[in-house]
Amino acid sequence: MPRDPYEVLGVSRNATAEEIQKAYRKLSKKYHPDRNPGDKQAENAYKEVQEAYEILNDPQKRAAYDRYGFAGPPPGGFGGGFGNAEQVHVDPEMAEELFRRFMGGFGGFGGFGGFSNLEDLFGGPRRRTGSRTRVRATPTVEPVETEVSIPFLTAALGGTVSIQVGGRQIDVKVPPGIEEGKKLRVPAEATGSTDVLLKVHIEPHPYFRREGNDLLLDVPISIAEAILGGSVEVPTLTGERLEVKVQPGTSSGKRARIRGKGIQGGDLYLVFKVMVPPGEVDAHSRELIAEFARRNPYNPRANVPWASA
Template sequence: MPRDYYEILGVSKSADATEIKKAYRKLAVKFHPDKNPGDPTAEDKFKELGQAYEALSDPDKRAAYDRYGHDAFSGGMGRGGGGGFHDPADIFSQVFGGAFGGGFEEFFGGGGGGRKKSGQQRGSDLRYDLEITLEEAAKGVEKELEIERNVPCGKCNSTGSKGSGGVKTCSTCGGRGVVGRQAGIFIQQSTCPECRGSGQIISDPCSDCHGDGRLERNTRIKLRIPAGVETGVRLRSTGNGDAGVRGGTSGDLYAFLHVEEHDVFEREGTTLFCDVPLPFATAALGGELKVPTLDGQSSIKIPKGTQGGTTFRVREKGMPSLQGGLKGDLNVTVQVEVPTKLNKDQEEKLTDFSESIGEKNSPVSQGFFEKAKRFFDL
């Protein structure tokens, strides 16, 4: 079984982002392969540290890990949008690069001991803004996305070269992709001008991809959207970003969801709200009222004398939770519908009705005028 990520970094489950980063920096320096040449145990621990830090430094991944453990990062997007981990050396470089100017090579003194590049570079992550309906958000849906992205070149098998002998190590940087100069106790590094950071020189570029090892194409990708999502939720599709340069790891595709406004329902979390007209007679006499839900029609009982603005709760007719469990509720607010067109006979009957009920049968009016006596000189 994989070790617990918190245990690997030596932090508690309540540790904040600063504590996690501090613990990673200390241990990554200790077990970096360049500091422990020929020690396979140190390299394994370095990889383990990279995975632990990547999982716990990202709020979405950390939440998924806390809920599902290592299962969150198995089987593609999985429950938490997990997928594979990045190269531990890339993670180390991202964490230390800003502080030391150019990555882990200069941190350990530069020179030939650093890890060499093979010309491969990870592909870029891509963003896709996706609109879905409230009904789709409630039930979950599979969408087919059409995106323009870089895909591996089939003609050269992503090498960028026509033949196997056309790829050579750059003599200027020795394959590292960077060149450096001494500046006091540090070595300042910059991208190699000869190979442009790839570490390789291609003497016979592929005629299709022109040495890049990838081509720009329109592709279709299926994305499963779980029930309960809302605007702002980000889903990650591992490996469906740009293909890497010359066979490098593909980036990821991030889908940002936007749930369209609904004609009938308003949403707050898992709770839905809607206004429904209530016939005047039903409000006075009571009865059943049909109301809309995302699952079809439902009925609620209306007590006699129901006033406009009364809200009824319909249990478990709201939205599902993204974390699972029971659905939210639907809150139905009734608005008493007053007839707008009456014939003479109806007007007379309504007048007689109004006179017969008197003020005692109008509790809302009675309460209002009791409070407002000083305004009306009553």
């Protein structure tokens, strides 16, 4: 026998819809398989929470459970419950909708026993009337929100990631160019329970950085390359390697743009970093550098905002 759904969600039998929904969100988040990978006890608790919420979130199912429990109504339907009631006349189309909702809502509680059609349900033949019976729509179950980490290249180029939901593995399609913080929806048909919203976190890349659809790549160059110019080989997002010229007089921080080599039509920017040889240089090299400075006087801090402060 399943546990009492009120006990599962930890709410009183007089709990409001808001209190039930709040309890469900808290427990569903606590026991979600993505937060408890491989934990069979948490997986069972998660399923129990979903089943309890399915009952208590539906006013019809909740009313049936409050009256009959899991056993369902006794054979022959509701006894005198409908027979003693005043005759109800509804619009045929609305009656069909009411019948579908009512019958479908109690599918997990043993059916109605004596009811097989609208005449049985409403106590006589259908009759058209000018007034309509209002049917309250069954509240939808809010999607479960969780987070997923996606490799940098998958986020940039598109692909799939595998997630575990309720003990089943699901491949989720990732559109190319998805950004940090965006959400992917996994429909209930795929999860077998409810919709899941995946908040995307993009894992860092070893050397590429992202600015919108543009990519940045730090490119170290030597003092000689910075002064005289040269060429360097650089990688691209797709694994292609390109030969790129370094212009003479390139300073640290200067950028070179390679059009169309970013994400979804964005650009790739090479950010040059002038590197000084580590350690002490020999005496002759120091003399050459000193001679170079005398021949090429230049103050790199002449135009910074704080130079005259």
